[in-house]
Amino acid sequence: MANAQEKVVVRYLLREEASRIEERAQKIAIEQSVETPLAAVRDATLLRDVVGQVREIEDRGDGRFAVTIALAASTIGEDADQLINMLFGNVSLYDEIRLEDAELPPSLLAVFGGPNHGLEGLRRLVGAQHRAMTCAALKPQGLGVEALADLAFRLACGGVDFIKDDHGLADQPFSPFETRLPACAEAVRKANRDTGGATRYVPSLWGDYETLDRRLSLIEEEGLAVVMLAPAVVGVANLVALKRKHARLAFLAHPSFSGGRVSPILWAKLFRIFGADAAIYPNYGGRFGYSVETCRGIVEAVKGPLGDLAASAPAPGGGLTLARIPELLGFYGRDALLLIGGDLLLAPPERTSATTRELTGAVAAFAYGSKL
Amino acid sequence: MANAQEKVVVRYLLREEASRIEERAQKIAIEQSVETPLAAVRDATLLRDVVGQVREIEDRGDGRFAVTIALAASTIGEDADQLINMLFGNVSLYDEIRLEDAELPPSLLAVFGGPNHGLEGLRRLVGAQHRAMTCAALKPQGLGVEALADLAFRLACGGVDFIKDDHGLADQPFSPFETRLPACAEAVRKANRDTGGATRYVPSLWGDYETLDRRLSLIEEEGLAVVMLAPAVVGVANLVALKRKHARLAFLAHPSFSGGRVSPILWAKLFRIFGADAAIYPNYGGRFGYSVETCRGIVEAVKGPLGDLAASAPAPGGGLTLARIPELLGFYGRDALLLIGGDLLLAPPERTSATTRELTGAVAAFAYGSKL
Numbered sequence: 001m002a003n004a005q006e007k008v009v010v011r012y013l014l015r016e017e018a019s020r021i022e023e024r025a026q027k028i029a030i031e032q033s034v035e036t037p038l039a040a041v042r043d044a045t046l047l048r049d050v051v052g053q054v055r056e057i058e059d060r061g062d063g064r065f066a067v068t069i070a071l072a073a074s075t076i077g078e079d080a081d082q083l084i085n086m087l088f089g090n091v092s093l094y095d096e097i098r099l100e101d102a103e104l105p106p107s108l109l110a111v112f113g114g115p116n117h118g119l120e121g122l123r124r125l126v127g128a129q130h131r132a133m134t135c136a137a138l139k140p141q142g143l144g145v146e147a148l149a150d151l152a153f154r155l156a157c158g159g160v161d162f163i164k165d166d167h168g169l170a171d172q173p174f175s176p177f178e179t180r181l182p183a184c185a186e187a188v189r190k191a192n193r194d195t196g197g198a199t200r201y202v203p204s205l206w207g208d209y210e211t212l213d214r215r216l217s218l219i220e221e222e223g224l225a226v227v228m229l230a231p232a233v234v235g236v237a238n239l240v241a242l243k244r245k246h247a248r249l250a251f252l253a254h255p256s257f258s259g260g261r262v263s264p265i266l267w268a269k270l271f272r273i274f275g276a277d278a279a280i281y282p283n284y285g286g287r288f289g290y291s292v293e294t295c296r297g298i299v300e301a302v303k304g305p306l307g308d309l310a311a312s313a314p315a316p317g318g319g320l321t322l323a324r325i326p327e328l329l330g331f332y333g334r335d336a337l338l339l340i341g342g343d344l345l346l347a348p349p350e351r352t353s354a355t356t357r358e359l360t361g362a363v364a365a366f367a368y369g370s371k372l
Numbered sequence: 373m374a375n376a377q378e379k380v381v382v383r384y385l386l387r388e389e390a391s392r393i394e395e396r397a398q399k400i401a402i403e404q405s406v407e408t409p410l411a412a413v414r415d416a417t418l419l420r421d422v423v424g425q426v427r428e429i430e431d432r433g434d435g436r437f438a439v440t441i442a443l444a445a446s447t448i449g450e451d452a453d454q455l456i457n458m459l460f461g462n463v464s465l466y467d468e469i470r471l472e473d474a475e476l477p478p479s480l481l482a483v484f485g486g487p488n489h490g491l492e493g494l495r496r497l498v499g500a501q502h503r504a505m506t507c508a509a510l511k512p513q514g515l516g517v518e519a520l521a522d523l524a525f526r527l528a529c530g531g532v533d534f535i536k537d538d539h540g541l542a543d544q545p546f547s548p549f550e551t552r553l554p555a556c557a558e559a560v561r562k563a564n565r566d567t568g569g570a571t572r573y574v575p576s577l578w579g580d581y582e583t584l585d586r587r588l589s590l591i592e593e594e595g596l597a598v599v600m601l602a603p604a605v606v607g608v609a610n611l612v613a614l615k616r617k618h619a620r621l622a623f624l625a626h627p628s629f630s631g632g633r634v635s636p637i638l639w640a641k642l643f644r645i646f647g648a649d650a651a652i653y654p655n656y657g658g659r660f661g662y663s664v665e666t667c668r669g670i671v672e673a674v675k676g677p678l679g680d681l682a683a684s685a686p687a688p689g690g691g692l693t694l695a696r697i698p699e700l701l702g703f704y705g706r707d708a709l710l711l712i713g714g715d716l717l718l719a720p721p722e723r724t725s726a727t728t729r730e731l732t733g734a735v736a737a738f739a740y741g742s743k744l
Contacts, residue, residue, distance in 0.1 A: 031659070034512030035540055040717035041512055043519075050514030050546075074545055075513055081605045082542035082578040085628050089539065089602070092631030093660050093690075140406030140413055141447055142422030147415075167461065168407055170454035173446055174422075206454040208613035209581030230461070233453045235607030241580035256457050259464030260632030287403070288465050318465075345412035 006073035006105040009055065010087055013098040015063050025054045025067040028097075031090050033071055050075060066100065073104070078111045080274050081237040092261055099262045104273065106307045112240055114309030115277040117250040119335060122277055122313050125225055125250070126161040126198050132334050132363050135202070135315065136356065137341035138184065139166030145175050149187040154349060156191030156199040158356020163188060164228050165204035166341070167254045177203075177215060185222045202252060205229040209238050216246045225249060226277075230256035232267065236274050243275030250277040252315065264294060269301035272312040278302075278337050282318030283328070290318075295331075303335060313337045322359055329366045338363070378445035378477040381427065382459055385470040387435050397426045397439040400469075403462050405443055422447060438472065445476070450483045452646050453609040464633055471634045476645065478679045484612055486681030487649040489622040491707060494649055494685050497597055497622070498533040498570050504706050504735050507574070507687065508728065509713035510556065511538035517547050521559040526721060528563030528571040530728020535560060536600050537576035538713070539626045549575075549587060557594045574624060577601040581610050588618045597621060598649075602628035604639065608646050615647030622649040624687065636666060641673035644684040650674075650709050654690030655700070662690075667703075675707060685709045694727070697734045706740045 010032070016024045029052030034041055041047050049072055056068040076083050088099040115121070123129055136155045138148045148169075155163050165184075171177040181203055188201040203219055205212050205227055212234065219227055231239045231253050243251055253276035258267045268279040279302045282288035284295050295316065303311035317339030320328065328338055340359055347355045382404070388396045401424030406413055413419050421444055428440040448455050460471045487493070495501055508527045510520045520541075527535050537556075543549040553575055560573040575591055577584050577599055584606065591599055603611045603625050615623055625648035630639045640651040651674045654660030656667050667688065675683035689711030692700065700710055712731055719727045 027659075033540070034514065035538060036512045036714040036717060040714055043515065046512065046514040050512070072514075075540065075542075077543040077545070077578075079542055079578050079580075079583070081580075081602075084605050085539065085542070085578065085602065088631075089605075089628035090660075090690075092629050093627060093636075093654055093662075094631065095661050097631075140408045140418065140422065142406065142418040142444075143415065166407060167457065168405070168447065170447075170451055170457070171449040173449070206449075206451050206457065206609070208451075208453075208607070208609035210613060211451070211609070230453075230457065233456050233461075233607065235580070235605065235610060237578070237580035237583070238607060238610070241582060255465060256461035257464050259460075259466065260634075262632075264465075282465055287399075288462075289467050290465075318462075342408040342412055345408055 006107060007070040008073050008076065008086065008105065008108065009068060009070050009103040010099070011066055011068045011101040012091070013064060013066055013100050015096045016065055017063070018059070021057055021065050025057055025069070028067060028091055029054050029069045032069065032086060033075065035090065073108055076108060079237060080112060080240045081235060084236060088262060097261065099266060101263065101266055109273060109307035109309055112273045113275065114272055115275055115312050116243055116247050117277045118310035119303060119313040122250055122337065125200060128161060130334060131366070131368065132329055132332060133161045133313070133337040134359055134363055135162035135164055135337055135339045136160045136344050137164055137166045137339065139168065139341065141166060141168035141172065142174055145179050145183045148175055148180060149183040151352065152184045152201060153187040153191050154352035155344065155356050156188045156197065157195055157353040159195065159197050159360040160199055160356050162200050162202050162226060164202035164252065167204050167228065167230060167256055169204050170206040178218070181218060181222060185224060200224070200226050202226045202228050209241070212238065212242060213245065216242060216249060220246065220249065226252065228252040228254055230254040231271055231274060231276065232256065232258035236270065239274045239276065251275060252278045252280060254280050264290065265297035265301050268298040272302050272306065272309065276312055278313035278315040280315040280317055280339065283316035283320055286319035288318050299332070315339055317341060325359065325362045326366065329363065329368070334368045378479060379442040380445050380448065380458065380477065380480065381440060381442050381475040383438055383440045383473040384463065385436060385438055385472050387468045388437055389435070390431070393429055393437050397429055397441070400439060400463055401426050401441045404441065404458060405447065407462065445480055448480060451609060452484060452612045453607060456608060460634060469633065471638060473635065473638055481645060481679035481681055484645045485647065486644055487647055487684050488615055488619050489649045490682035491675060491685040494622055494709065497572060500533060502706060503738065503740065504701055504704060505533045505685070505709040506731055506735055507534035507536055507709055507711045508532045508716050509536055509538045509711065511540065511713065511717070513538060513540035513544065514546055517552050517555045520547055520552060521555040523724065524556045524573060525559040525563050526724035527716065527728050528560045528569065529567055529725040531567065531569050531732040532571055532728050534572050534574050534598060536574035536624065539576050539600065539602060539628055541576050542578040550590070553590060553594060557596060572596070572598050574598045574600050581613070584610065584614060585617065588614060588621060592618065592620065598624065600624040600626055602626040603643055603646060603648065604628065604630035608642065611646045611648065623647060624650045624652060626652050636662065637669035637673050640670040644674050644678065644681065648684055650685035650687040652687040652689055652711060655688035655692055658691035660690050671704070687711055689713060694731055697731065698738065701735065701738045701740070710735070
């Protein structure tokens with residue numbers, strides 16, 4: 001639990017006229033703390049310690065400002081959802097405001113605890129101590145269980161480290177979760193027996209907490225080690241609770257629904273703080289518009305120093321192709337989990353394993369020099 | 373469960389060059405369904421039924437387009453989180469795109485089921501059959517339990533219908549949930565005994581599902597009837613699960629963290645679909661920038677026809693003042709739950725009950741004619 005003087009330091013980006021930015025910053029500080037006119041705050045301690053404090057106003061030109069506000073860490077308690085509420089609850093409803101960054105005091109970082117396994121734990125799972133890791137995807141949604149299991153087998157025969165359900169796979173009539181799970185898990189086990197490989201099947205999870213919890217237990221019974229979920233949809237407090245309860249499992253965080261007014265760099269940092277062992281995001285130059293700078297920021301957020309938290313793995317995806325592997329390894333070095341989805345599925349099924357081996361071969365053979 | 377032909381019809385707003393909008397619409401349809409190059413989709417049934425279909429492209433001028441896409445309802449299964457993922461999972465990560473509306477087939481509306489109590493249920497709770505309802509707030513965060521209970525007593529003596537914890541009250545050292553709950557509940561009961569009133573205390577809830585579930589049980593044991601939570605933070609699937617499990621309780625949905633790329637009108641509609649008995653939103657002319665048109669849209673979304681779902685109560689707030697009550701009642705008629713927070717707290721404590729009576733008196737005495 002944070003003490004009364006510890007602060008969560010939050011930075012917002014907004015457009016405002018220079019003559020009004022100080023007043024606006026003060027409004028944000030109030031909205032995200034006591035949320036009431038200061039005339040209604042009659043307690044001096046509260047005015048001093050709980051009302052948000054404007055720390056800095058930075059003019060970024062063109063009518064844009066970065067406003068840094070210190071909030072009392074004690075207003076969070078120990079709850080991840082309340083942290084989100086304090087960072088960007090009501091002010092998310094203002095037009096033209098973005099949440100750029102948040103720095104938590106060590107006590108709060110320790111409360112949430114970060115990843116159980118992290119980048120190094122994922123490496124150990126697949127024996128990738130000295131190289132980048134690879135992940136393929138089971139898709140499209142609409143395929144039946146048999147077709148998905150067949151695809152999983154072919155991808156695993158190609159030696160890819162992880163095979164995740166596409167995040168569009170949920171619990172649908174064409175591939176219900178409880179039949180897909182054992183079928184795909186067995187297909188990957190069979191491929192590993194055939195090839196001597198260590199490919200890991202990663203089921204995708206959706207649902208309320210009790211559904212997630214029940215499915216995680218099924219996944220553990222199946223002997224799997226890694227799962228994927230989307231914290232911006234299922235709720236970050238649920239991620240914290242589930243990674244504590246199912247501590248043997250590693251969690252990949254999918255960015256579904258995280259677009260909007262929160263910086264993708266901050267999302268990735270929050271995913272790590274709340275327990276994601278890897279943070280998935282759209283790489284620069286793919287189907288989405290993320291810049292090289294954003295990707296660098298995400299890498300720093302997930303594996304740079306952050307209290308005593310373990311590093312998570314940056315997991316770029318979103319339309320990566322085999323042809324880009326050398327470039328991607330040059331950029332990320334050995335500290336990435338590369339997601340190659342659709343590009344492995346373009347060749348006909350009888351070529352899937354060979355195409356996958358091109359990927360895994362390139363990643364194994366790369367001369368890893370410097371790292372990002 | 374939806375059949376193979378039923379569609380979820382989704383409308384996105386985006387900026388694009390006219391020459392490229394068709395290609396862009398097709399990309400969105402693919403991204404939000406099979407999420408893979410169509411060349412990798414080898415099953416004809418899947419191409420026909422599961423790949424998203426562009427239904428309409430509407431030019432709204434100034435380079436803005438509305439794109440309507442039909443998604444197979446079968447891709448949702450029965451899960452609220454997967455619905456969010458299908459509506460705005462990956463495409464939320466595109467810049468310059470907004471989710472404007474979604475129409476669900478009757479089978480999916482029936483799966484989620486809407487509010488257990490709704491507008492009429494809330495009316496019955498407080499005996500407000502022929503007038504609007506009122507709600508005050510316990511704040512600011514940072515006050516101790518005794519001060520909050522004292523404030524609850526004073527507000528209840530003024531005859532307000534509901535007194536909610538401010539959404540900034542969570543489980544913090546200055547007012548831990550488990551001591552705040554019985555203290556404020558008892559303060560309101562005492563006021564009701566003194567005045568013969570029927571004020572309802574509405575605790576605010578944060579946390580992972582197990583925490584929410586445990587606190588809802590405490591709230592039921594305390595004999596309370598209404599709670600507040602923020603579905604955009606705690607996860608919409610958790611709202612569905614909790615409103616089913618704790619069906620006797622009514623749920624107010626707070627919009628915290630819902631600002632961004634999803635229309636507030638759609639959020640309000642989704643809150644209703646997933647089970648919120650009232651949807652809170654910032655009223656026009658308050659601290660936030662919502663327009664009159666947006667507020668009209670929200671009212672229609674929460675209480676207009678929607679399959680067989682009960683109507684929810686529109687609950688405008690965000691800086692409403694006593695002085696605006698006649699205007700607000702003229703606009704909303706009897707079908708609203710008016711949130712008056714800070715304005716009731718500006719007067720010194722000894723004046724709180726009298727100020728609150730000005731509010732409740734004005735709402736009771738208003739000549740309700742037409743409704744919005």
